[in-house]
Amino acid sequence: MNPERPEERDAPRPADRETPEPSVSGTPIGRRVLLGTLGLGALGVVAAPTLQRGLEAFLGSVSGKDPTGLTGLLPNGGGFRYYSVTASVPHRGESDYRLTVDGLVDHPKTYTLADLRALPQTRLVQDVQCVTGWRVPKTPFEGVRLATLLDAAGVRSSAGAVRFTCFDGAYTESLTLEQARRDDVLVALRMQDKPVTHDHGGPVRLYVAPMYFYKSAKWLSGITVTRDVRPGYWEDRGYDVDAWVGRSNGRDDAPTN
Numbered sequence: 001m002n003p004e005r006p007e008e009r010d011a012p013r014p015a016d017r018e019t020p021e022p023s024v025s026g027t028p029i030g031r032r033v034l035l036g037t038l039g040l041g042a043l044g045v046v047a048a049p050t051l052q053r054g055l056e057a058f059l060g061s062v063s064g065k066d067p068t069g070l071t072g073l074l075p076n077g078g079g080f081r082y083y084s085v086t087a088s089v090p091h092r093g094e095s096d097y098r099l100t101v102d103g104l105v106d107h108p109k110t111y112t113l114a115d116l117r118a119l120p121q122t123r124l125v126q127d128v129q130c131v132t133g134w135r136v137p138k139t140p141f142e143g144v145r146l147a148t149l150l151d152a153a154g155v156r157s158s159a160g161a162v163r164f165t166c167f168d169g170a171y172t173e174s175l176t177l178e179q180a181r182r183d184d185v186l187v188a189l190r191m192q193d194k195p196v197t198h199d200h201g202g203p204v205r206l207y208v209a210p211m212y213f214y215k216s217a218k219w220l221s222g223i224t225v226t227r228d229v230r231p232g233y234w235e236d237r238g239y240d241v242d243a244w245v246g247r248s249n250g251r252d253d254a255p256t257n
Helices: 031-044 049-063 113-118 146-153
Strands: 099-103 109-111 122-129 135-145 161-166 172-176 185-191 205-208 220-226
Touching: 099 146, 109 113, 109 146, 113 185, 135 146, 146 185, 146 220
Parallel strands: 099 220
Antiparallel strands: 099 109, 122 135, 135 185, 161 172, 161 220, 185 205
16 A cells, blocks of 8 residues: 555645644634744754753643644654644543453453553663654653553454554554554553653553554553454544555655664
8 A cells, every 4th residue: 555645635634643633623822922932942952951841841731722733843852743633631640540451352451550550561762753754763662562461351363453542532543463462562651761741642652663653542541452453543534554664654764673
């Protein structure tokens, strides 16, 4: 499959996918706020790490209220860009986060953050590649191998795929069962050697290391084993279902591994 690039279509342009496209339903930001944001973005290029961390937090909070998407184009210390596919995303934490594993399994399970932390952890350090072109090199992710959760649930012989849902109420993704069982596919609890923040899809997100970043669903809340692959949020908007870096979406980027 080698379709035309989604950027060249008339459909709404998918922007990262760490980094989903900003929702048009948010409240427009004022001209002064926008100009101030642009100034902070320029400053972030040369600022000290402390100021850069503050800028990241600022961009994360503002981008959800920015339907223009301009905040997503500003530089920041981590190299990532901030978007949301909904006007707002609820926060989940120690007391109310839950991850369900269900579908074509013999033993459906529900995990708390403490449950996930108690399982064996795997650390990967690879580049993150966005389908729109930007790359963040040597990014550490740490978490539970998805295969570990699937094995604990007892996947049935009729299963062929895994579907992921998210507590923003909109983001979805899918992998084949073979892809989901790879050693470099994680249910990630840590990113850049710290807990995954809300703006990066925390407290728990998917990380699919060899694929473009839109496959690494943010705000992960459900893992459902299915018979067949179901296109996810971004596939419905023009991106490839199989999103191998350098071998999909009409791109020839260097592999992340």
